[in-house]
Amino acid sequence: MRIESGTTGEYQVRSLLFLAMLVAFGLWFGYDGLWGYPSKNLNWARQFMSEKSEDLETNWKVLTKNLARVKEGMTLEEVEALLGEPALVTADEKEYWYVGPAAYGRLEIDNQRVEAVEFKENLEPNEGDIQGQKGFAVALLLISGVFAVRFAWVAGRSTILDDEGVSVRGRRVLWNQMTGLDTSDYERKGWLDLVYDASGSKRQVRLDSYHIAKFDEMVNEICTRKNFESPIKPSEIVGDETPDDVSS
16 A cells, blocks of 8 residues: 655645745835835935936935045045945036935035035934845845745655555654654644654654645554554544434
């Protein structure tokens, strides 16, 4: 006799839903951190500009720590080495505006040098919020990758019962090695441990009803062959009658 079983459909559906949720939240956090929040900051910065522009783009070099390093007397070349290209230069070339993911900077320029510096950080969202969103995104996507590998491993494996014994997760247990079933967690968690003797050493391998589609069939066959007491209760239906019909 041979019984071969893959994972249960319930496990696969729940796992895929959980994986989809992890990926969705990871992408959501990533979108907010990379595009959503910086886009809000662009709109916030526009209200302070002396000249309006619809073509602003987020400059990721424009952080408060870098804006604080801009000092009076610095040359435009030095500023651009630090902050990159300005988001906006006024028509008279007296003001250079820089807009980052959560802050803006306004530089007054004269003769290619900085005369005055003004910068401000947005509070909602601020730079910490954006870093947090990106951090959550990376963490969730890494967890998704680990979970996806584990899911593929569990979903792709088979549990096999044949005339030689049982193969579970790559472990082979022969019939003459089996000594009993530990069913203490079966009612509560839906799994049991097959106890066996390996060269005089007592070992266990887990059989999980959540992972093995033909769990009942396999456990009953093991109990029948080894004369173990089965933890699986027989159906209460007698023929075409329900228990209520029988009692009546």
